[in-house]
Amino acid sequence: xxxxxxxxxxxxxxxxxxxxxxxxxxxxxxxxxxxxxxxxxxxxxxxxxxxxxxxxxxxxxxxxxxxxxxxxxxxxxxxxxxxxxxxxxxxxxxxxxxxxxxxxxxxxxxxxxxxxxxxxxxxxxxxxxxxxxxxxxxxxxxxxxxxxxxxxxxxxxxxxxxxxxxxxxxxxxxxxxxxxxxxxxxxxxxxxxxxxxxxxxxxxxxxxxxxxxxxxxxxxxxxxxxxxxxxxxxxxxxxxxxxxxxxxxxxxxxxxxxxxxxxxxxxxxxxxxxxxxxxxxxxxxxxxx
Amino acid sequence: xxxxxxxxxxxxxxxxxxxxxxxxxxxxxxxxxxxxxxxxxxxxxxxxxxxxxxxxxxxxxxxxxxxxxxxxxxxxxxxxxxxxxxxxxxxxxxxxxxxxxxxxxxxxxxxxxxxxxxxxxxxxxxxxxxxxxxxxxxxxxxxxxxxxxxxxxxxxxxxxxxxxxxxxxxxxxxxxxxxxxxxxxxxxxxxxxxxxxxxxxxxxxxxxxxxxxxxxxxxxxxxxxxxxxxxxxxxxxxxxxxxxxxxxxxxxxxxxxxxxxxxxxxxxxxxxxxxxxxxxxxxxxxxxxxxxxxxxxxxxxxxxxxxxxxxxxxxxxxxxxxxxxxxxxxxxxxxxxxxxxxxxx
Ligand SMILES: Nc1ncnc2c1ncn2[C@@H]1O[C@H](COP(=O)(O)OP(=O)(O)OP(=O)(O)O)[C@@H](O)[C@H]1O
Ligand SMILES: [Mg+2]
Numbered sequence: 001x002x003x004x005x006x007x008x009x010x011x012x013x014x015x016x017x018x019x020x021x022x023x024x025x026x027x028x029x030x031x032x033x034x035x036x037x038x039x040x041x042x043x044x045x046x047x048x049x050x051x052x053x054x055x056x057x058x059x060x061x062x063x064x065x066x067x068x069x070x071x072x073x074x075x076x077x078x079x080x081x082x083x084x085x086x087x088x089x090x091x092x093x094x095x096x097x098x099x100x101x102x103x104x105x106x107x108x109x110x111x112x113x114x115x116x117x118x119x120x121x122x123x124x125x126x127x128x129x130x131x132x133x134x135x136x137x138x139x140x141x142x143x144x145x146x147x148x149x150x151x152x153x154x155x156x157x158x159x160x161x162x163x164x165x166x167x168x169x170x171x172x173x174x175x176x177x178x179x180x181x182x183x184x185x186x187x188x189x190x191x192x193x194x195x196x197x198x199x200x201x202x203x204x205x206x207x208x209x210x211x212x213x214x215x216x217x218x219x220x221x222x223x224x225x226x227x228x229x230x231x232x233x234x235x236x237x238x239x240x241x242x243x244x245x246x247x248x249x250x251x252x253x254x255x256x257x258x259x260x261x262x263x264x265x266x267x268x269x270x271x272x273x274x275x276x277x278x279x280x281x282x283x284x285x286x287x288x289x
Numbered sequence: 290x291x292x293x294x295x296x297x298x299x300x301x302x303x304x305x306x307x308x309x310x311x312x313x314x315x316x317x318x319x320x321x322x323x324x325x326x327x328x329x330x331x332x333x334x335x336x337x338x339x340x341x342x343x344x345x346x347x348x349x350x351x352x353x354x355x356x357x358x359x360x361x362x363x364x365x366x367x368x369x370x371x372x373x374x375x376x377x378x379x380x381x382x383x384x385x386x387x388x389x390x391x392x393x394x395x396x397x398x399x400x401x402x403x404x405x406x407x408x409x410x411x412x413x414x415x416x417x418x419x420x421x422x423x424x425x426x427x428x429x430x431x432x433x434x435x436x437x438x439x440x441x442x443x444x445x446x447x448x449x450x451x452x453x454x455x456x457x458x459x460x461x462x463x464x465x466x467x468x469x470x471x472x473x474x475x476x477x478x479x480x481x482x483x484x485x486x487x488x489x490x491x492x493x494x495x496x497x498x499x500x501x502x503x504x505x506x507x508x509x510x511x512x513x514x515x516x517x518x519x520x521x522x523x524x525x526x527x528x529x530x531x532x533x534x535x536x537x538x539x540x541x542x543x544x545x546x547x548x549x550x551x552x553x554x555x556x557x558x559x560x561x562x563x564x565x566x567x568x569x570x571x572x573x574x575x576x577x578x579x580x581x582x583x584x585x586x587x588x589x590x591x592x593x594x595x596x597x598x599x600x601x602x603x604x605x606x607x608x609x610x611x612x613x614x615x616x617x618x619x620x621x622x623x624x625x626x627x628x629x630x631x632x633x634x
Contacts (some may be wrong), residue, residue, distance in 0.1 A: 011490040179373035182340055185360045187387035187442055196623070201377040 004244030045263050049256035060257035068234040069258070071240035076225075076238060077151070077218040080157040084214050085207070087158075088165025095198075096173030097181070113159055121159050122227025125152055153238065156224040162219045168210030172203055209276055216269040220262055232271050290351050290445040290478050291316045292337060295504075297346030299332055306332045307502045309346070314446075319472050320481045321489035324499035325525070333499070334448050339363045339482065352443060366439030366477070368449040372431045374423040380434050381406050381419035387442035409437040412471065422614050429460040434467075440475065449481035453488070461485075486526050490514065499520050500517040520631045523563045530569075530605035532598060533633065534562045541630070544599035544606060549576030549624055559633035564625035569607035577622040580605065582615055596621060 050057055050194045060066060091110060095103060104266040113121060129136040139146055180202060184194040200207075220239040229236040237245065239262055246255035292314040299307040306328045314320055322330040335341040337348060347356045355363055374383050384406040388397055392613035397405070410416055413433040423431055432452060439447060452468070455459040472479055483489050489496045490510040498505045498513060498521075506513055506522045511532055517523040524531065535542045536557050541550040543562075552560070580596030583604065587593075591608045592616060598605055607623055609615060 011369040045325075066446060116398070160398040179369055179371060180375060182360075183367070183369060183375070184386070184390075186365060187390065187438065188338070188361045188364070190361065193390045197386075198375055246582075 036272050038114035045256055045259050048252060049260040051256075056253050057257050060254035061261075063254065065234045065237070066242060066254070066258060069237050069239045070261070072150075072153075072235075072237065073219050073239040076153055076157050077215055079154050080161060080218045081215050083158055083209060084162050084165050084218075085211060087162055087180050088169055088210060089207075089212075091166045092173050093272055096176075097178050107170070109193050110163050110170075113161075113163050118221065118223030119227055122156050122224035124159075125155055125228050147228055148232065148236055151235070152228035153225050153236060156228045157221055160221050160224045161214045164208065164214035164217060165210035168206050168213070169203055172206040172224055173199075176202055205276060209273065212269050212273055212276075216266060219265055290448055291349075292478065292480075293349040294333070294337065295347045295349065297333075297336060297343045297348065299329075299336060299341065305502055307336070310502075310504055312497060312504060312507065314478060314480060314502055316478055316497075317476050318381050318471070318494045319492065321493035321496040322480065322482045322499060323486060323489040323496050323526075324484065324505075326498040327501075330432050330484070330499055330501040331450055334450055334480060334482050337446070338365050340367070346380045363440065366444030366447045368432070368435045368439050368452050368453050370451040372423070372435045373505060374434055374438070376423050376430055378422075379419060380410070380415065380421050380426070381425070382584065383423065383434055384409055384438045384441050386438065406437075406441060407411075409441055412474075413437040413466075423600050428456050429464060432456065432464065436471070440477075444477065447477040447479040449479070449484050451484070453487060454483075459464050461488070468492065471606070490526075498525065500525070500547060507520070517563075518564065519559060520634070523629060523631075528566050528606070529563055530566055530607065532562045532603055532605055533601075534560050536560050536628075536630070543578055544601075546579075547576055548578045549574065552630055555630045556632065561631045561633055562625075562628055563631065564628040565607045567591070567608045567625045568625045568627045570626055571609070571621060572588070573622060574624075577624045579620060579622050582619045582621065585615065585617070587611060594621075596623075 049060075061070075081097065091106070092197065094100070102232065126147060127133060129139070129152065131137065132232045144151070146155070180198050181194050181238060189197065219238075221238075222238060222244070224245075225238055226241055229238065229241060231237055231241055233245070240256055243255050243258045243262070246252075294310060294312040294314075297307060297310045298305065310329075310333060312333075322333060324330050332341065336343055339355070339358060339362075343356060347354055349355060350363065352373060365455060371553065375386065378386065381403070384404050386559070388402045388405065391397075396402075407416070407419065410419055413436060415433055415437070418426065418430070424432065426434065432455075436449075436452070449468075453464050456464065465488055468481075481492075493510065495509055496513055497507045500521050505525075506518050508516075513522065514526055520531070523529050532543065534548075535550045535557045536559075538545045539551060539553045541552050541560075541562060550562075578598055580598040582594050583597050584595040585592055588608070590611060592607050592611045592613060592615075593605050593606055595606050597603070607621075615621060
């Protein structure tokens with residue numbers, strides 16, 4: 001706020017044409033960049049999906065395989081996101097409110113999925129649960145299939161998406177410190193009451209924000225899931241995998257129809273995220289203060 | 290309730306924040322923990338609260354050993370320096386929190402909780418603000434809400450950590466007076482931390498001066514101010530002047546000259562003389578200290594001059610009437626009418 005005011009005053013005092021030129025050049029460049037990189041492809045997706053008319057577009061969703069893919073994607077997200085919420089809460093709680101050895105290491109570890117290629121993330125599970133591993137055959141003898149089945153897809157998705165909630169909450173919780181929790185305890189609240197009545201309300205918007213991002217990624221993940229899924233049509237293909245398979249079979253309309261659904265998800269996420277920031281901006285700011 | 294801190298030691302990762310501290314807090318008194326930054330005041334307060342556990346030693350509430358009890362079981366009211374109000378709750382919800390989280394068997398009915406919260410709001414003079422949120426209040430108002438919230442659970446002991454630390458001088462003074470009134474009205478045993486000696490002297494029944502993780506002196510404001518038992522306390526509370534001296538023949542000597550102060554109880558040899566600037570009298574006698582004015586400034590209704598005493602460049606401060614003609618380089622003879630001798634460190 002203060003800097004904004006100062007900047008405005010500064011501009012009034014010396015409105016040099018160079019700075020304005022630089023300003024417009026920068027804005028123009030970023031708009032151009034976003035247009036080429038983001039908007040154009042998005043337009044292409046919807047254009048291509050609707051190219052053969054609305055009927056063909058909807059027919060693509062009537063396919064049993066497409067429906068299975070949508071169901072699988074929703075199921076995976078429904079399992080992975082809540083688990084990552086719990087994990088993210090626990091990790092950020094531990095990191096923000098306690099001092100312990102290896103804390104810096106844990107923070108680095110949480111970032112690992114961001115720095116590792118998703119393909120590698122998938123391969124890790126192939127190594128862990130594949131036919132040549134110890135765990136794979138062991139679990140198989142009990143009738144539990146991990147690889148090329150739902151558990152593998154869920155595991156890979158969890159791995160890829162687990163930083164989102166934690167990364168959102170750690171700075172927020174660190175900033176808030178332990179004062180409110182201590183106050184609640186001193187007033188006689190037990191651990192659960194303190195968590196649900198004090199901690200959770202303090203972080204709810206940050207948490208929702210993290211969940212949104214986590215969910216978007218969970219539904220859209222391709223690389224890691226591709227490695228562990230085995231791509232069994234109608235069984236282990238998620239939406240992104242299905243899109244790729246359709247595309248490889250030159251079924252562009254169906255591929256883009258499904259892709260448009262994913263793009264729509266991205267747009268909805270964006271809108272919700274902006275709405276959160278806009279509607280609760282001051283509350284988030286208050287929480288961060 | 291009485292609180293007895295018995296030989297408590299507290300270490301953080303081997304760093305001793307408190308060494309063997311013992312303190313008896315009387316029922317119903319208002320006691321201040323005073324000391325410089327890092328002396329362990331907050332640590333001692335948090336130990337009493339149960340927000341920290343002692344490395345060694347015990348803490349008694351009345352006759353019961355509270356050392357092993359959790360903060361919830363101790364039934365204390367804690368007021369934090371930065372308020373720690375719940376920002377997503379209204380003022381009324383903040384104040385009722387402690388009653389609402391009680392187990393069903395001891396929780397008053399909702400109407401009763403509301404009535405009590407409103408009563409407390411009235412006590413802290415904030416009636417009408419119950420629907421506001423903490424960020425809609427001024428710092429002083431927030432601190433009063435924090436106090437009301439702590440009082441709501443009817444605590445056995447009220448603990449305040451620099452309650453007015455974040456407020457400006459004017460509001461501080463008002464709240465100070467007001468806290469004293471509340472204390473006199475409610476009669477809670479109250480411990481408050483401050484590093485403002487004026488606040489401690491004015492507000493407390495007794496004060497406990499701390500330094501480097503130890504208690505230096507405990508006593509009434511008058512006792513501590515008039516009879517400091519250690520050089521630290523003398524230097525920390527009130528203004529003071531200090532001078533290295535020698536004890537010989539039961540007398541105090543400065544720069545090879547007896548200054549007319551008897552010292553029968555102090556062992557012969559080097560010592561340190563402490564006195565207050567306003568206790569220095571100008572006298573025309575051989576048995577006195579002599580110094581040359583090196584600086585002078587106006588303090589309220591008096592003039593405080595800095596004198597160089599003896600040949601070693603030691604400086605002391607004394608107070609003169611503001612219209613005293615002494616200027617730079619003026620030579621003055623003086624002798625303190627009250628003083629304290631401590632063995633040389
Ligand atoms: N959680 C902690 N971990 C490590 N050291 C600590 C911790 N809390 C306090 N200390 C140390 O213990 C000593 C006493 O701290 P304490 O907070 O009690 O001081 P204080 O008298 O309240 O000071 P201030 O007036 O600055 O608040 C300090 O040296 C501090 O660094
Ligand atoms: Mg402190």
